[in-house]
Structures are given as C-alpha cells and as structure tokens.
Amino acid sequence: MSSPLYLLKTHRFAPLFGTQFLGAFNDNLFKNTLAVLLTFQAAEWTSISSALLAPLIGAVFILPFFLFSGVAGELADKFDKARLARIVKVWEIFLMVIATVGFATHSFITLMIVVFGMGMHSTLFGPIKYSIIPQHMGENELVSANALVESGTFAAILLGTLIGGVLSGIPNGGVIAGIASIAVAIIGYTLSRYIPNAPSLSPEMPFSLNLIAQTRNAIRLAYQNRMVFLSILAISWFWLYGALLLSQFPSFVQSVLMGDETTVTILLSLFTLGIGAGSILCERLSHHSLRVSLVVIGAIGMGLSGIDFALAAQHFTTTGDIYANPQFFHILFDLTLIGVFGGLYSVPLYALMQGRSEAHSRSRIIAANNILNALFMVSGAVVTILLLGDGWSIPDIFLLVGITTLLVAGIIARLIHTKAKNEL
Template sequence: MSSQFGLLKARRFAPFFATQFLGAFNDNLFKNALVVLLTFQTSQWTTLKAEVLANLAAGIFILPFFLFSATAGQLADKYDKARLARLVKVLEMVIMAVAAAGFWLHSLVVLLSALFLLGLHSTLFGPVKYAILPQHLGEAELVGGNALVEAGTFVAILIGTLAGGLLAGSVAQPAWIALGGWLVALLGLLTSWRIPTAPAPAPELKVNPNPLTETWRNIGFARQNRTVFLSILGISWFWLYGALYLAQFPAYAKNVLGGNESVVTLLLATFTVGIGTGSLLCERLSGKRVEIGLVPFGSVGLTLFGVDLAFASPSSLAGAAPLGIGALLGQPWAWRVLFDLVMLGMFGGFFIVPLYALVQMRSSPEHRARIIAANNILNALFMVAGALAAAGLLGAGLPIPALFGIAALCNAAVAIYIYGLVPEFMLRFLAWLLIHAAYRLEKKGLEHIPDEGPALLVCNHVSFIDPVIIMGASPRPIRFVMDHRIFKTPLLNYIFRHSRAIPIAPAKEDPVMMERAFAEVAKALEAGDLVGIFPEGRITDTGDLYPFRPGITRILEATPVPVVPLALQGLWGSFFSRIDGQAMKTPFRRGFFSKIALVGAPPVAPEDAAPDRLQTLVGELRGERR
C-alpha cells in the first residue's frame, strides 16, 4: 500500500476495521447512555447515589477483563479469528436484547448485567483485534494498520460517548437506546462476514478454564521476551495515564475551567483529535516500519505537556456562571489548555502505536493472542490502580491540575525506568533523532538484512556516525565492532556502550583487546545476533575505500554466517567526516537535511566472502556518490 489509508480499501483490513470500530462505538454508546440515565434519573432506578452508581458501572464493565482475558487469549490461538469475530458480534446482538429487556422492565440489575456482558464482549474481541493484524498485514503495513486501529478506536469512543449522552437525554423510552445498539451490532455482524480467514496458530491447544492459573501462564509467555513484556508494561502505563485524564474531564471542565457540559465534549474531542493525529503520523515518521525510537519521543511529550497543562489551568472558576464553548474560547488561557490536550493526545499516539506493533511483531505466533490477553489483563489492572490512586489523592484535597502534574512527573520516572532496563528504546530514539534532525536518509535493499538469525554486516567507513545511521535504519539491533578510539568519542560513546558495541585495537597496539574483540564477535554470532564491521579498519580521509582487512576471514572461519554488504552514500564532506583531515571541525558544513543513503545487497555465503570480493561489492553499491 502506498499509504496506511490504502488499507481501508483492502478486504484483508477494511472489514476488520469496520467491525472493531462499530464494537468500540457500541460499547461507549450503551455505557455512557446508562451512566447519564443513572446520573440524572437516579431516584427512578435506585436509592444509591449517582457517584456510586457511575463508579459501580465502570467497575462492572472492566471486571470481565480480569476474569476472562486468559480464556479469550486461548480461544483466539485455538480457533480462526475471523470466525471468532463473527461469534462475538452475535453475542453483542444478544447483549443488546438483554439491555432492551432491562430498560423495558425498569430493572437496574438486568441493565448492569448487560453492561457486564458488554465488558465480556470487549474482552473476547481484544486478543482477536490485535493478534489478527500480523496475519493479514505485512511488516511494512503493521505500523499503519495499528495507527488506523488506535485512531479509529478513540474516534469511536468519542462518537459513541456523544451519541449515548444524546440518546439518554432525548428519547422518551430508554429501550430505544438498546434498539439502536442492536442495529449497530447487526451492522458489525454484517461487516465481520467479510473478514478473511485467519487460521488458528495452535489448533491443538487445550483450553484451561481456570482464569488464575491461565493468567499467570499468559504473563509467563509475555515474559519470555523481555522487550515484549516491558512493552506491555509501557502500554499498560499509557492506559493508566490516559484513563486518568479522561476520568477527570467532567470535574475539570466544571470546577477548574468553569464550563458547562459542552466543554466536557470539547475536551474529549480535542484529546481524541490529538490521539488520532499522532497515531496516523507514526507511519510517516517511522518510514512504514516498527520504529521504537518514537516511544521515548512520545514519553517526552506526555511529560512536558502534562506538566504544562497543570500550569496552564486557571484558578478554580467554580461558582461563576458556567461557560459555554464560545465563552470559554474567549478566555486567554483556554487555547493553551486545548493545545496541551492536543499535544498530549498526539504524543500518546507516538507512544502507543509502535509499542502495539512491537508486541505483535516480536511475540511468537503460537502464543500471540495469549500474550495480547496478558496485555489486556495488565491494562485493566493498571487502569484500576490509577483510578484508585487518583480517587485517593483527590479525596485528600489535591486539585485536579496538581494531579495532572504529578501524573506527568510519574510518567517521566516510569520512562526512565523502562529505558534503563531496555536501552534499545533510547538508542533507537537517539539514532532516529539524529537521522531526522540532520539528514534525509534514503534506504534501499535493507530487506536483505535477515529478520532473525546471525549475520555479519560489512560497510564502508565514511564518518564517526556511520554506526548510528546503520543502527537507526536496521530493523534489528546490531553489535558493531569499532576502533576503540571511535568507541570513546564523547556523546556518541553513550550510544556505543549501550548498544553493546565491541571495541577493538590493532595487534601492535593492544593484542589482548584484539583477541577479546574476536572472541566477543564469535559469541555474539553464535547467540544469533547481527554484528556490523567496517573492514577498512579506519575512517576514510580521501573519500575512497581503503583495502578490506583479513579480519573478515578470521571471523567467518570461527563462525560461518551470511555476510550482508552495505554501503553509505553522501556522507563524505559532512561534519562527521574527515574531508578536511579532521572531523567535527566545521559546523553546518553541509547545512541541514542533506541527502544520504544506505544501500544493501543480497547476502554472500561465508565461503564466498573473501575481503577483495566484499570490497568490490561495497564499492559497486556505493557508486560515485561518496
């Protein structure tokens, strides 16, 4: 597809997208309509307070995620996901019939039971929703597909919430709300019939009905890949953070901004637009691949604009005449508040979309749906914990803007903790930032870098930042072998150390370091890693290739692996090259956003990878563009 929006015309995505959009819309339509009815007509339904009912409804809706996510993950791994999607839509129609009965009988118990069943509906569809994407989309489409799903979900939440509130206040007989929900469910069933088959990855799986033991088992599957598990924790933190903001919007609009009900809608719409925009921008910023460098970028924005929202919020305006949207926009502080909300949503999109795509891509296919189920359980757990913490702080008298500020600072602490455990996120961010801030990188032939298994990457050496550029362009982490003096370059040393680069010295200078480097290379290749080397052994000071040294032969004799030739183009003459004899001497030598390229060729068998042949291949790849 030329862009992510092309997926909306493809049968392998469009019916699924419509089905999940309608499901999210229906959940929020019924849930918000019920909450509005119970809030404004409490005495007709129960003696409980409206605030208690609202929180009770939220708890009932989320309870199935704890009870049934483990089972849902097993079902999605055992059966065809397209078939499961259709069955879930049938269940949704039954649930809407139950809700209609609750409204007709004027029974709060029946209505809350329908709400519980809607939570079950979302629980069953969750693993299908995310595990089906890698089966129907290519790797280059995964980010765009997830971006559309996330943007669509938040738009569905917004529209469903608005529609639910309007229906609750405008229909004489509440049963019409359930009828509307039933028609939406029917439409979802019709779209689900167009979803292509998604064969079960583990049809022999025996379903374990015990939610406790299976939940722990699913979390165990997620923990098998450290990056996947920490990505799930990051996703769960985002849902805690986002849900905390969304939950405060009504009180924030009324008690802090001094607005009426329409201002709540404005805040929700503004946040949703931000999420949708950030999600859809991910494909463009990541170059149609899973770019986890966007995740730290997202967390920086979530912190900065969360703190700014705390300071931008006015002193409490409660007690004055409620402001409508027009009057609110006439206030000097209002635009800053709305800008902060848009940016919070946008950076939230940058944060969440790559994490979902990473979990899908790096999870083993036979366990993917169960890992998604573990993610859903942890999401729910984090949201409940966040709601309880927010309730406790607000109950102790903390103002809502201060709560936003504390949440933003906690976000920074969580980000530092996660990126400390998995430096790959921060390394990719620094590489992504350098490439996009200083250069325009063109990538050709990088599909020849294997998706898994060991390989030796060889490239010409033009500048001090060659490893950073290759690292940022590669779909996988690379362990570079580099001269120990380059390894010690200020600022870049942080990247080299945390990417586990291997410093090496000539035998005449430090034979012990050299032997240690070769031993570490063999160990890395045996572990299935990618290892990158610059066979010239030095950064060029002429712009031409120096002879490739025989170290390649020694590496391949110890560990025969495929060799992928790469070539950098356009870096000669840049600030980081030695065109003047000394690098990093003339700032802005080439200006900003100069064009560079990284070109790859098919792998060479180890027995054919003689230094002179590899030098010829790299020279041909580079061409005349130094």
C-alpha cells in the first residue's frame, strides 16, 4: 500500500472516483463553454453586459449551496448514499439534454436554468461523496482517498475548462459540448451503478423540506464538534483563496501581465496541477495517517508563496514578449507553489472533518462545510469588488490574501499547540 493508486483498483473506491471525476468534468465543460460563448458573443444571447455575465454565472451556480445544502445532507444521512448518487446522475443527464437544447436555440434563460440545476447537482452530490468515503474506507485510508479525490477533481476541472474553451471557439461548439456532456453524464451514471451500497446509519431520522431549518441544523451539528467546525472554517479559507485567484486570472493577465487567453490557460493549468501534485505529496508525507502538522506547513507555504507572487506581480514590467520575460516565470513558479501547498493544506482537513464527525450525522456536517465554503467564496468576491472599487490593484488584493493566510497559519499552529498541551 505504498501508493494511494491501489484504491483505484478496488470496487469500493474506483466507481465513486470515476463518478465524481466525470461530474466535475461536466460541470466545468458546460460552464466554461457557456462563459466563453457569452463573453465573445454576448449580443447574440442576451442584453446583459458581458462584464456582468461571468459573476452572474458564478452566483447562479453557487446559490443552490445556500438553499439546498441542509436538505442534501439530511437526504444523504437518511437514505442509501449509493442509490442517491445514481439519482443525482440521472438528474445530470436530464440537465445536459436541456443544455444542448439551450445551446442550439441560443436561449440564455434556458442555459441559466441549467447553471442553477448543475449547482444543485453539485450541492446534492457533495455530502454523498465525502460521507461515503469513510463508510467504505479504513481510517488509515482516509488521507489516500481524499488525496485521490482532490487531485482527480482538480484534474477534471482543468480538463473540462480547457475542452470547453476549445469547443466554444468552433462553429456549433455549444451544441457539440452539450452532446459530449450527455455522453459523459451517461458514462457517469453507468459507473455510479457499481458504487457499493452505503446504507443509512440513521434511517429513522425525521425528514423535513424546511430549507432554513435544515441549513441551521447542519451548521449547529458541525458547531457541536469544535475540531470539526475549525476544520470546516480552515477548508473554507482554502476555497476563498482559490476562488479569488481563479476569478481574477483573466483581469490579472489582461491588465498586469498584458497577456492573452493562452496566458490565462497557462496560469489556470499550473495552479490546478499544483493542487493535484500537492494532494498526492500530502498522501506520501502522511504515510497513511492523519498529520495535522501538514496543514500548518501548507498554510505557511500558501501564505509565503502568495506574498512573493503578489510582490512579483506588483513589480512586473512588460517587455513585449511575455514568454521571454523571466519575471513571468517567477510568477508561474509562485502560482504553482500556491497550488502545491494548497493540496498539502486541504487534504488533511477533509480527512479530519470526515474522521472526527459522528457517522450518523456526517453528511449533514459535510453539508455545513459546503454552506460555509460558499459563504466564504461569496464574501471574498464581495470584498474583492469593494477593494477594486476603492482603487486597490489586483496584486494588492493578492498580497492581502497572502498575508492573511499567514495569520491563518498562525491561528492553526496555536490551536494545535494548545490541544497538544491540554493532552499532556
């Protein structure tokens, strides 16, 4: 068991991994195809300003996380998770059929409905995915399984984003992307049928469709376990940092680096590959056990490399050919390091959240994680908009988030020290 890849040969993990990978791929294939088409052909689709379309798509996608995460967690705690996964994949096939129609008819409203539906798809699948892992894995396999899921997810995000960008640039690319997404969703459903049953541990639990009550209940359950709740807050910071970087890449490349679409793709690719590499490195360094110290190392690394990234961006000078500029490769190196340390940081936190959660309420706690992740990402976006409006530059904002990440590292290290001291 020297490599986590052995899990990909097991019936208890491989179908779940494949289902998750294809779902993440489809999300990003659809969203990026739509985003690029709307950016360059906005007048043919809607009267909304092209500058507002990207944040609008993001907001519509993330809205279901606030509305339905509580109910999604309760469903995954009450019913067999493998069966729910199959239902969610059928929902994905249905959405991709509608998306294909929307692309063919240039119906903006139809496609935004699909964006909302795909957000709901991710909302429903998240608690299933993360709560089924500890149900099928041994405690010494949690870090390995999460490392594979994290690296696989970001690889799927990158692949879907790149292919979506390519398809959006060819005639009838939207329709082609839609048909491809239908095929991928069907394959994902087929794989989901091989996920071993994961029976509910609390089938008698009452079920309610009260969205507000379920959201409040999920957060309350997470808050009752201090270690779990702190892990969720730390994970949420990771998503805030990552979402802020990804959302600002296009503007950063255009206004600071003076690059083009290819430059954006390079930044996205290296950051994503860095997270995947960091996730696998975390598994190697963990030796099949949970090492919280890696979280501190990851946070310090994200902070320091983030600060250097921001300072390099602040002092970047254009020289004509960006690919002949050593400063550009300095920036790429720092960005890759942020991703690598991000993988080191996030994987142990997911394993900690899963391992320390009560089995009968684990899905609802993971739903609370999704809610707080979404809240942090939206808050980060709002603060970014306010700071940009107040005259801050994008590198200034990158510097702020890098420094704040060092503060987060200090808080985590202090908490670990206090816990160790109390256990003596």
